[in-house]
Amino acid sequence: MSPEIIELVAGRFRALAEPARLHLMNLLRSEEYTVSDLADASGMSTANVSKHLQVLHGAAFVARRKEGLHVFYRIASDDVFHLCDIMCGQLDAEAEARRRVLGRRT
Amino acid sequence: MSPEIIELVAGRFRALAEPARLHLMNLLRSEEYTVSDLADASGMSTANVSKHLQVLHGAAFVARRKEGLHVFYRIASDDVFHLCDIMCGQLDAEAEARRRVLGRRT
C-alpha cells in the first residue's frame, strides 16, 4: 500500500470516526432526509448537521439532491453498513471473549 | 443503533483514521514485529510507535506478546484488511466513475 492510498483510506475512516456522523448515517439508513429534518431528528443545529454532511459527502458516503429550497441527502452506498457490521461483529466477539474469561457470568 | 454502540463503533473507526497507524498495520500484515523494529521499518520514533500501538491494542486490532526485553505485536484479526478492502473498493469505484464522467480519458 502506497502512502497516498493509506492517506485516502485513513481519510475515509476519519469521516466515520465521529458519533454524530454515524448517527446521521443511521438516520439516513431508512430514507432520504433534508438538512433541517436531520437537525430535528438528531437534535443538532442545522449548521452543525450541514457541516457533518459536507464531510460525509466529501468522503462519498452520502449523495445530494437539490429540490427547490431543500437539499435531500441519502446514503450513497451500502458499504458503510457493511463496515459497521464488521465493527459490530468484532465488538460482539470481544464481549463474548470477555464473558468467557470471566467465567460465563452473563 | 443505541448511542453507546455508536460511540464504540466510532472509536474503532477513529483508531484506523490515522495514516501512521494504518502504516503500522500494513507492516504487521506479513509478520509480527517488536516495537523497535516497527520504529526502524516505519521511520517513526519508538515512543511514537508505542503510543500508536496502544491505540490499536485498545481497539483490539493488534495483540501483544512479551518475550524478555521485547514486546511483539501482531494483527489480532483479519477484519481490518477486510475493512480496508471495502474502502479501497470504494476508492476504485469513484476513480472509475470520475473517469467515466471525464470521457474515459484514462
Place this chain on the structure above:
DNA sequence: TTCGTAATCAACCAATTGGTTGTGCAGTAA
C-alpha cells in the same frame, strides 16, 4: 550488585476539529 537496552509513561507543544454564532446566498411566495 551494576550496566545497558526495550518499552512505556508523563509532560508539553502545535495542529486539527467539533460546535456555536453570525452572515451570505439561493429559491419561493406574496
Place this chain on the structure above:
DNA sequence: TTACTGCACAACCAATTGGTTGATTACGAA
C-alpha cells in the same frame, strides 16, 4: 420588488490529538 426560509460558509473557541522529549520501569548480561 420585498420578505421569508433552507442551506452553506466563515470566524471563532474549546477540546482533542499526533509527535517530541525526558524520566521511568522491566528485563537480561556481566
